[in-house]
Amino acid sequence: MEIPQSLKVEDTQLVCRLRKSLYGLKQASRQWYDKLTESLYSRGFRHSTNDYSLFYKKQGESSVFVVVYVDDVILTGTNLGEIKALKTYLHNQFKIKDLGKLRHFLGLEMLYKGDGVLISQRKFTIDLLKEYDCLEYSAISSPLESSIKLRAEEGTLLSDPSYYRKLVGKLNFLTNTRLDIAYSVQHLSQFMQAPREPHLKDAIHVLRYLKNDPTLGIFLSNDPSYKVITYCDSDWVAYPDSRRSISGYLVLFREYRSLRKVVGELVWVQRLLEEVAVPCTDPIQVFCDSQAAVHIARNPVFHESTKHSSSILTKALTGIKHSDLLDKLPVRSSPPT
Template sequence: MHGDLFEELYMKVPLGLIVSSSSSGPPFICKLKKSLYDLKQASWQWFAKLSHALIFRGYSFSLNGYSLFTKFTSSSTILIDVYVDDILLVRNDDSELTSLKAFLDQQFKIKDLEVVHYFLGLEVSHLLHVQLVNQHKYLKELLSVFHCSSASPVVTPLDLSVKLTPTYGDALVDPSPYRRLIGKLNFLQHTRHDISFSVQHLSQFLNTPRIAHMHAALHVLRYLVKDPGRGIFFNRTQDFSLQAFSNSDWAGGPSSRKSVSGYLVTLGGSPVCWKFSEEGGTFGDIQSTVVRTQIDYLLLRRCNRGLCTDCKVIPSENLSTQHRLLVMDLEIGRKRKKRIEFGLPKIKWGALTKNTTRVLVEKLEAMGGMEE
């Protein structure tokens, strides 16, 4: 470790190191001059020394996270992403990159792996005009562990004919394989947003998983067998626009009657952020879905602001009709919201304007879904 110590720490003499001492006196101990692994100060001291060196070099902490360092000049942009002692460099100026590598090697004796191909479990393939990020190796190992490498593929992550509930089927004798599989699928969805909903749905049964739940999780693996190399494409263009999409399956839970909401944010047409979550069945929960989407969107927009000037707002046509109703309702200043008794999907929606929204709100009031 390269971290410096400011405390006075001692340790026993390591095994295999021979030191001379009198038989009658106390045994020798070692006084540490540098930070070692497993010390509680180790991670902080290493990061403090690294950040001090980068700040001396002219870099600054990003407002979006202390593990990201940035340096902007009139002719170059350099980004440094740090994860413990793994460092990823992004640049548009080769001369500054070469100088930075020499500086880091002088300070810390780094190992230069050149163009990134594997970083924190993510595989990066550099193709013509695009870059593909996937977890092909990780998925192959996962399929092998659960003996699904040669399983027959399916076209959907979940079986549409099976409605899973917490009490559906017999309980598993040993729930640990199910929990381990869901944990691995949760990591896999970093590049496979197509299984995000399935993982969220199956995660509800981690407490007392049943045989049917395990079969559903293995069904997800059979879906992944079809195309293990699928991932996210990033185009090499100057399009850094952000767009957000949001929707809710209102009160769609078969047993809980809760709403499942989700959103997706794209950068230049490529997905960079997505999430599914289960909400309550109230109108305020639909509102929270939109607000949460907008918060994450604004955070990504702030992160993107240093790289581009073209950041689009959320287009209303990308939101569901229920969300457009909420946006219109907020615009006309209505604050009367209560629980809606699952009658909202029964209304035939058309083009929503402020006038038609008032009519729809009156229909909701007549249904008993809103009051003062």
């Protein structure tokens, strides 16, 4: 760091001492969070003990919530007067820009319907197809062929590995709303260090699948009666090179090792819901292939006997099976615009 050109200092032994945080320093994000927390606390807000990016204020039947990602903020709640007063206060403190009703946030798009809200990445998906010249390709029905088992050292090395890494990185961001490509993306992510032509070919295959319906996203229902329902699955010794396994779980609110992971996630979800005054009064349902879990616990062999919705997170499926499981998930398409 150097002294600004507009500041003249004759003694080269002197240094400048900052009186407040400077954008770009590693301490800046922490100091911004502390300042914002202090301001929200002065308005009676408290941060969640389960998620420090969530602040809330509850007074009787009134609730207001603040979600923070660096300097991007979402306000919601049941008290519109308190929300309006909070926006005025934050503007006086930080000179904020009010973007109105939430429709875009960190690359996510919100489409409001009569029975809920659809969260998708439609524009990001279309831009991704344009970037990799896939709009003219024919669409396909599954993100990866069920017979695909990529290996680390098969095929010719790519001359520019950054091309592959950039594509897989963007596909990974897309999994925020596209549960249907989660398995495919994590499979392709295994080859980031030395990607080869077969890996790139299957990454393009995923793009061709996305072309089939770029508007697909997660649907959150506004039905006041809700239950937390969970599905988990695993694929034992799934990787042909490392012989490692895959675990996947899906919480609808949204075998043995996979079940342990999902229970840990559910404990956090339950505590967070109770903290924001949405208690889980009914027992949480967990659907698992229990026979496979027993096999995993006793024997390093996976024997699949039944199909669950979370199989879409742990293995490549044929187009028909993939579509069948996708219909059981809380996902929808948005109408064409």
